Amino acid sequence: MEQLPQCETLILEKHGPALMVTINRPEVRNAMSLQMVAELSTLFNEVEHDDSIRAVVIRGAGGHFCAGGDIKDMAGARGQQAGEGRDDPFYKLNRAFGQMIQQVNESAKVVIAITEGAVMGGGFGLACVSDVAIAGPTAKFGMPETSLGVIPAQIAPFVVERIGLTQARRLALLGLRIDAAEACALGIVHQVAGSEEQLNDMLNQALERVRLCAPNATAETKALLHRVGHEPMAGLLDDAAEKFAAAIRGAEGTEGTMAFMQKREPKWAGSES
Known part of the structure; x- marks a missing residue:
């Protein structure tokens, strides 16, 4: 990405192979507007074709990650002439958000969320x-x-995939709010920091691991993980074996093996990545 796209709701900064995305609507606790959805969708579409970016870090400005949907957009949709089914403005608003979430979910990049x-x-x-x-x-x-x-x-659907049907039922049907410790216990988040300093340390550690892992192998692995449970296991393992053979004979597999034998970092871990 030679030039970062211009966004009104997002602040973008590139730090080496990581793109830092800050949701920047602090006056409404970073509520998700239609414009923000469109900007995130455009951004992830561009990032997907940029080999220089290997991780996308999403966090919010002003001490909040994102407080949900924007009430003004809801009111605007209500004020529009009601359509039927998929012509309904509320359908279009809701579905646009879902398409963006699916796009982030299936991105070949490592997506890191810093939640506050x-x-x-x-x-x-x-x-x-x-x-x-x-x-x-x-x-x-x-x-x-x-x-x-x-x-x-x-x-x-994504919450069910994240934490399972049993826990998703409890959260969704009771409209619950939970703290970071419980979110970690449920598997919504992986780590809980006790301070801003520790939060940044955990982020830097994650980005260090991204640096050490081969970008194409990481993307292929993520795609493979997403297929589990959606197709017969035997066919999935057959295809995975083919991808393994291609990977080990490919440039990354050859370089990774040589780097291990020579006790050095692989080329993809260099600052030029």
Whole structure:
């Protein structure tokens, strides 16, 4: 990505192979507007074709990750002429968000979520499609939709994939809000930091691991993980064996083996990556 795209709701900074994405609507606790959804979708589309970016780090400005959907957009949709089915403005608003979440979920890059403050609704869904999620001490997670008379339509499937049906039922049907420790116990996040300093240390450790792992092998592994449970195991393992053979004979497999034998870092770990 020679030039970072211009965004109104996001702050973008490139640090080596990592793209730092800060959701920047602190006046509404980083609530997710249609514009933010569009900008995130465009960004992930561009990142997908950029070999210089291997990790995308998402966090929020002003002490909050994302407080869910934007009420102004909801009001705007309500003010539009009602259509039927997929012509309904609310359908289009909700589905656009779901498409973006699916895009983040299936990205070939390593997606890291740094969660602080409000991690609600759409923000909760975004955390649930990250590959690595780290929570700060102030983080509060929840699916409050049912308490507002609506449903977590686009995030519920990803929450089930993240923590299983049993726990997703409890969170969604009771509209619960939980703290970082419980979110970690459930598997929503992987680590909980006790301070801002520790949060940044955990992020740096994760990015260090990304640096040491081969980018194509990482992307292939992520794609393989997403296929589990969606197709017959024997066929999946047959295809995985073919991909393994191609990987070990390929440039990364050859370089990784040589680096191990020569007790050095592989080339992809260099600062030029």
